[in-house]
Structures are given as C-alpha cells and as structure tokens.
Amino acid sequence: MIDLRSDTITTPTPEMIEAMSRAELGDDFFRDDPTVLDFEAQVADLLGVESAMLVISGTMGNIVSAMALAPRGTSIIVEATAHIHINESGWPSTIAGLTPRPVQGIGGMISATALTDAIAAGQSRLSAPTSLLCLENTHNAAGGRVMSPEDLAVLAGIAHDNGLNVHLDGARIFNAAISLGRSVSDFVQPVDTTTFCLCKGLSCPLGAVVAGSSEIIEKTRRWRQIIGGGMRQAGVIAAAGRVALRTMVARLEEDHQNAKLLATRLRDAGLDVDPSAIETNIVFVNLPSGNFDTAYLHSEMLENGVRISPPKAGRLRLVTHREITQSEALMASDLIAKTCEAARGRQLSSVNNAGMDAIY
Numbered sequence: 001m002i003d004l005r006s007d008t009i010t011t012p013t014p015e016m017i018e019a020m021s022r023a024e025l026g027d028d029f030f031r032d033d034p035t036v037l038d039f040e041a042q043v044a045d046l047l048g049v050e051s052a053m054l055v056i057s058g059t060m061g062n063i064v065s066a067m068a069l070a071p072r073g074t075s076i077i078v079e080a081t082a083h084i085h086i087n088e089s090g091w092p093s094t095i096a097g098l099t100p101r102p103v104q105g106i107g108g109m110i111s112a113t114a115l116t117d118a119i120a121a122g123q124s125r126l127s128a129p130t131s132l133l134c135l136e137n138t139h140n141a142a143g144g145r146v147m148s149p150e151d152l153a154v155l156a157g158i159a160h161d162n163g164l165n166v167h168l169d170g171a172r173i174f175n176a177a178i179s180l181g182r183s184v185s186d187f188v189q190p191v192d193t194t195t196f197c198l199c200k201g202l203s204c205p206l207g208a209v210v211a212g213s214s215e216i217i218e219k220t221r222r223w224r225q226i227i228g229g230g231m232r233q234a235g236v237i238a239a240a241g242r243v244a245l246r247t248m249v250a251r252l253e254e255d256h257q258n259a260k261l262l263a264t265r266l267r268d269a270g271l272d273v274d275p276s277a278i279e280t281n282i283v284f285v286n287l288p289s290g291n292f293d294t295a296y297l298h299s300e301m302l303e304n305g306v307r308i309s310p311p312k313a314g315r316l317r318l319v320t321h322r323e324i325t326q327s328e329a330l331m332a333s334d335l336i337a338k339t340c341e342a343a344r345g346r347q348l349s350s351v352n353n354a355g356m357d358a359i360y
C-alpha cells in the first residue's frame with residue numbers, strides 16, 4: 001500500500017525501537033528521567049533557547065504554549081486556515097478561554113498590513129483584547145508553504161512592538177529549515193514559544209516539543225499538568241526523539257523532492273497543481289469542479305493500492321514521507337491522473353463521510 005494520507009503514518013525505525021527498549025528511565029514528574037532530560041537539553045541547544053519540554057502531541061504543545069502566553073478572556077490572532085484555528089477541535093475557546101481572531105493570509109502568510117489592522121481592531125472596547133499572535137511554519141493548509149525567518153521576524157516584531165506574545169506552530173519546522181537550507185534556530189529566535197512534532201516527517205511514534213525561555217517553559221509545564229499531560233517514564237518517547245534528531249532531519253529533502261516530482265507528473269498529466277509552489281512535502285491538487293466523483297476517486301485508488309485522504313473542499317492533499325520512495329511517488333501520480341480522468345464527468349456516487357476526517 002502506498003499511503004499518501006499524511007506524514008504521520010510513518011512508523012518508528014528499527015533504531016528508534018532499539019533505543020526505546022534500551023532507554024534509561026525515571027519518573028519525569030520528579031524530573032528524574034535521564035533520557036527526557038538529555039533530549040530536552042539537546043532540543044534547547046539545537047533551537048538556541050533556554051529550555052524545552054516534551055509533550056504528547058503538537059496540539060498539546062500549542063495548547064500549553066497559548067495558555068502560558070495568553071490570559072483567559074483575551075484573543076489570539078491566527079491565520080484563517082491555520083491548523084490551530086480549523087483543525088484542533090476548538091481548544092482556544094473550550095480549554096483556554098481564548099477568542100480566535102482569524103486573519104486571511106496569502107499562501108498561509110499574514111501580511112504585515114493585515115496584522116497591523118487586526119491588532120488595531122483588537123484595541124476596540126468591544127473586542128477581547130489581543131494577547132498573542134500564532135504563526136504556522138510550514139503552513140499545512142497552504143500546501144506546506146515556508147515562511148522565511150526574516151518574514152517571520154517582521155511579523156513577530158510587529159506583534160511584540162504592540163505588546164503581543166508570539167507562538168510558532170512549527171509542527172513541520174524541520175521541513176521549513178531543510179527547504180531553505182537554514183538552521184532551525186533562525187525560525188525560533190524571533191518568537192516566544194515554538195512547538196514541533198516528532199511524529200510527522202521525523203517518524204517517531206508520538207511526541208512533540210515546546211521550546212522557549214526557562215520562565216515560559218515552566219509555565220507550560222504547569223499547564224501540561226493541568227490538562228492531564230504529565231508523564232512518568234517518558235524516556236521511551238524521548239529516546240526515539242533523540243534518534244529522530246540524529247537520523248531523520250537531513251533526509252526530509254528526499255520527501256520534498258518526491259513531492260515536487262509527484263506534482264510535476266500530475267501537472268504534466270493535465271491536473272490543476274502548481275509544482276513551483278511545492279516547497280516541502282505537501283501537495284494540493286485542485287479537482288475539477290462540476291461533475292467529478294470524489295468518492296469513486298477515493299475508493300478506486302484504495303482498490304489499486306494507493307491510500308489517499310478523501311478530497312475535501314475540492315482539493316486532494318498528498319503528503320510524502322519516509323515510507324514513500326521515488327518510484328512509488330511516480331506510480332501513485334500515474335494512478336491518480338488515470339483515476340481522476342475516470343472520475344471526471346461522473347455524478348458523485350456516494351456521500352463520502354470519511355471526508356469529514358480528512359486531516360487538513
């Protein structure tokens with residue numbers, strides 16, 4: 001099965017499993033787990049920040065960061081299609097007491113003017129005061145687009161100058177760093193907190209990290225405890241994380257090349273996709289409007305050995321990762337092109353409820 005649904009489907013490497021089984025463990029509540037301590041110190045060093053904390057998931061990293069940086073009853077500026085805003089089940093309001101203030105970006109990026117306008121709008125007595133800017137890099141719903149450290153610093157600078165804190169949802173920040181040939185710390189320096197995921201392109205079975213100053217990370221540690229994210233022998237996760245940092249970062253370039261190849265092949269076959277917009281490992285294909293049977297496309301692909309997320313809002317998302325080789329990317333693109341041709345002109349054959357859970 002060629003699985004293009006997400007880079008989260010990657011399974012741990014044999015080296016990770018070996019490291020997990022041999023990890024020296026302790027109780028992380030007491031800060032006694034040497035593997036966690038060593039991993040967190042390694043991450044802090046790599047990112048050029050004072051402190052880092054292991055969490056279960058990227059969502060949890062975003063939640064505890066926002067709770068540490070934004071008082072309840074305030075609002076947070078998010079790009080309108082940001083993962084935090086559209087794909088994290090509404091935690092800003094349900095858990096954190098925060099009102100999202102969505103701002104439309106271009107290619108996932110909020111312009112300096114739009115940010116300044118949003119900050120000004122938040123100063124009205126009728127608005128929840130704005131306390132936090134959340135950025136996302138790479139930007140998932142924009143097709144893995146990368147924001148340069150310089151662009152990021154401009155937005156963070158505007159936010160800071162206006163008294164806002166800044167959180168970076170860097171679930172795929174290593175993809176951004178590899179894509180631009182920059183150090184990951186360049187993206188982290190301008191912001192107050194950064195989250196990145198271990199279980200996407202980095203292939204760990206679970207885990208994410210929050211990084212920032214020691215003072216803020218201590219606050220996130222307390223919020224992690226409150227929302228039930230305290231861990232005990234978490235060294236089993238950290239052990240895989242250490243292997244990921246050593247073995248999984250440089251190879252992301254391969255995923256980016258395969259995504260570009262996939263997009264180019266689909267464009268050459270007549271599909272609506274722009275290979276020049278592919279900067280990392282996510283490809284969006286705009287499906288034909290009018291009669292086009294997305295349910296048929298999904299089931300026919302599955303029947304022929306290629307798993308895709310059901311198309312959502314007329315777009316098909318394809319994600320490359322460690323378990324997709326170059327020849328598989330090519331095979332899959334030929335099958336997608338052929339099946340799209342067959343789906344064109346067909347009435348929707350069934351309501352595909354699985355689309356509700358497409359992960360983008």
Ligand SMILES: Cc1ncc(COP(=O)(O)O)c(C=O)c1O
Nearest residue numbers: 057058059060083140169171197
């Ligand atoms: C940009 C972005 N942020 C956050 C997350 C959440 O990560 P997790 O699934 O580990 O909660 C994802 C997951 O796909 C993501 O794409």
